[in-house]
Amino acid sequence: MVTTSLRPKESPSPAYICPMDRSCTYLQLAGNLLQIDPGLLIILEQPRKVVTVSIPVKLDSGEVQVLAGHRVQHSNVLGPYKGGTRYHPSVTLQEVSALAMLMTWKCALLGIPYGGAKGGIAIDPSHYSVGELERITRRYTTELIKDIGPAVDIPAPDMGTSSREMAWMMDTYSMNVGHAVPGVVTGKPLSIGGSKGREMATGRGVMITVREALLEQGQTLAGARVAIQGFGNVGSSAALLMHEEGAKILAVSDVNGGLFAPEGLDIPAVKLYAQQNNRSIVGFPGGVAVSNAELLTLPCDVLIPAALEDQITEENCDRVQAKIVAEAANAPVTLIADQMLEARGIEVLPDILTNAGGVVVSYLEWVQGQSYVFWDEERVNREMEGLMVQAYHRVSELAKAREVSLRLAAYMLGVGRVAQALSDRGLYP
């Protein structure tokens, strides 16, 4: 059993299963198929360490606010904890815990020597000045100083954070220990040891996974009709790369609403518009307005939720008209919706595979940083593509061989690797 406090106090509907329980359900299903010792599964259901810190911050107005910051470290059986830092109003300890567990399976599935972690602060970053965000990030990092480090736990960007926040985290950690430690974070600026290709990496991994899935269905990305919810780092990169491959991006959206063009949107122009309009696509002249709810049910070949958890639910999944749902966001499809989509023959490309491009290039950033030899972007992209294509085909082959969904196959590969390592290492003491 997972600690009760990691579950939400109120569920949106009686049938709702929170992301933490969902991850545990898939863990159990994969564990049963692999005949893993139940004692190992009980260990893997629990995060190893849960940290919540107070972050007092003086706002520009002089007012003092105290924020709660979380860092959940799920498993370090295979290597240092690794996972993003999220700034979003919906951040809760249970959400961060579920996302930390997903990171463990994702790293193991991709064969990367990391464990899983996640962090977050429940704020809307657009409501804070740059100076306030810097003070929040630096205090959060200081509070976590004993819990992070290049051999301990390595944060990265996630929703609401970027290379800017990673630079502040790296600087704060370095100032506290007395020397520069670039390896404490990934996704940092190139000037302090970031990797070329990191910014687009998660979106590139999404493009590669969708491309491979379409090819297996006898279709190419060129001409494929795609709808994407969320136009931040992941959604906009995936949109741009797919557009370059000839896909028609019918619709995109952000938190304020969406755009639709039946002949396909001019994605470079939408991206430029968002850069010039406070990251929002709303008001772009080359498309008609569409709501986030409508976007999810548009007729298309590929639907890509690239924003938040719990977007495709038992309430709307019978109206999804895509052939493939590619989980660029973490946990965007609820447990019941996942089963309903599978029953309708709609293929779901699971998050732990689809959005793994970011952590793969984070790992490549770490490899380059260790040797102080930095690669050109072409090499970074090639190495990442090799790992992503290999992972996709291993998942697809196992799914066919065991007659299970791609998600269950991905869990079997990820969970299996962690369980084997845990069993070989033995239980301390």
Ligand code: NAD
């Ligand atoms: P981001 O902050 O750069 O962008 C998020 C986008 O989602 C924005 O366009 C925002 O307006 C939109 N959005 C927010 N709330 C919304 C809502 N309620 N409805 C519709 N749209 C909404 O974040 P990101 O880094 O692109 O991350 C997106 C997802 O991808 C998250 O689930 C994250 O965990 C996952 N992910 C990110 C990375 C990475 O490298 N950044 C890696 C793996 C997974």
